[in-house]
Amino acid sequence: MRKNIQKRQSGCPIAFGLDTFGDRWSLLIIREIMLRGHNTYSEFLAAEEKIATNILIDRLKHLEAENIIEKNRDPENRRSFIYTLSQKGRDxxxxxxxxxxxxxxxxxxxxxxxxxxxxxxxxxxxxxxxxxxx
Amino acid sequence: MRKNIQKRQSGCPIAFGLDTFGDRWSLLIIREIMLRGHNTYSEFLAAEEKIATNILIDRLKHLEAENIIEKNRDPENRRSFIYTLSQKGRDxxxxxxxxxxxxxxxxxxxxxxxxxxxxxxxxxxxxxxxxxxx
DNA sequence: ATTACACCTTGCAAAATGCAAGTTAATATT
DNA sequence: AATATTAACTTGCATTTTGCAAGGTGTAAT
Known part of the structure; x- marks a missing residue:
């Protein structure tokens, strides 16, 4: 897993955005949730772009740490987790x-x-x- | 230099955008031109985020190959080049x-x-x- | 001719990504 | 109650990209 994405701290909003979601995968995960209604690890894995499992979990943790997505157990299938967008993510x-x-x-x-x-x-x-x- | 950025060819517009400008630096270069009025290699190098010279030239070539920027000699300083946005870049x-x-x-x-x-x-x-x- | 400036190239180290295989935890099946 | 299955991860290692430092080339000023 990556140690901790290198932040630029330049005080520029473009740089801030890139530091938060500007990698090769984050926006595709957000697309899965926002535009395709997908919200589990397995569904993200099945996306046509073929993200690797270690990268996927890394990005999910990162996006969760940034309060862009939220992770909760699926009440209807207790071995699954549901990832949803927070307001920050929907924005x-x-x-x-x-x-x-x-x-x-x-x-x-x-x-x-x-x-x-x-x-x-x-x-x-x-x-x-x-x-x-x- | 990177061989050739790996394209996803998934047929998704988000993936297409990410393949074109979705790396750690391209949008910052575009910001320099669009929002700060900077348009030379030296000015880009001087940006506060401290891009490395090899990465900078790689991104400039890539953005030029994608018809997002155009490169021309500065008529007023023939040892300098001016990078400008194309319509595709301005969009x-x-x-x-x-x-x-x-x-x-x-x-x-x-x-x-x-x-x-x-x-x-x-x-x-x-x-x-x-x-x-x- | 020498210096300076602007633009780039190169080599190597560090980090991120990609791939394949293995692990864990919850539930379903026999 | 053992076994299998599903979903969510973890790990190790190869490949690719990025970052850093130093050097090289073309144009123009002194």
Whole structure:
């Protein structure tokens, strides 16, 4: 496991954001929860990008330590844990949406979340509210 | 130099964005150009986060290869190069702004771009237009 | 010709990531 | 009550990326 991600402490908000979720995997985990309704370790593992188990648990612990996600036992399946977004995590929605919009403009391939892009374009505020509210 | 950043090819716009600018440094270089008006190798090197020279040149080449920035000789100082954002690069502005907004909410320290955050809050569309237009 | 500046390259050490296999804890099955 | 299965991890080691320090190249000023 990584010791402790190197923080830049430059006092810049872009650097702060990158230090918090700016690695190769964190935003993909957040996407799983926010846009695909996935919320267990096994579901994250099954994501098409094939994250390694040690990296996954490391990022889940990190995001939990940063209060972006919360971990609780699944009351309906006591050997499973449910990861959910905190308000701080849900507030990342506009960042994800802007990335989707940008990629929608510049990635000419078909892609899985095209429907999400269409929903954003049709009613950004409404779609965002559906992600951001409790 | 890195051989060639490993692309995920998952067909997801979040993954596409991360493959393009989702490393520890690319968005900071874009911040230098977009928000601080810096546009030379030396200016990027002088940024407070202290990027290493090999990483800097690697990212500049990568961002140029992705058509996010353009490199040209400075007509007024022929031993210098000027890096500017392409339209594709300028279109990253909303993503940077959302990161700034999010960090503004959750980073309780004082930070350098607080003034930018205030401008965004006062007139997001106007501020964004000032970054995004030619 | 010498110096300085701006941009880069190179070699090596340190850290992060990726891969494969093994472990633990809760529940289901025989 | 033993055995198997599922879900969530852990560990060891190879590969890749990053970080650091030093050196090299092209342009221009003195």
């Amino acid at each position: 990342l929605a506009p960042i994800l949406l802007e990335i989707i919009i940008w990629s929608g403009a510049y990635d000419k391939r078909d892609f899985a979340l095209r429907n999400v892009l269409e929903k954003i374009n049709a009613d950004r505020k409404g779609f965002e509210a559906s992600l951001t509210s409790e | 990253l502005a909303p993503i940077l702004l959302e990161i700034i907004i999010w960090s503004g909410a959750y980073d309780k320290r004082d930070f350098a771009l607080r003034n930018v955050l205030e401008k965004i809050n006062a007139d997001r569309k106007g501020f964004e237009a000032s970054l995004t237009s030619e």
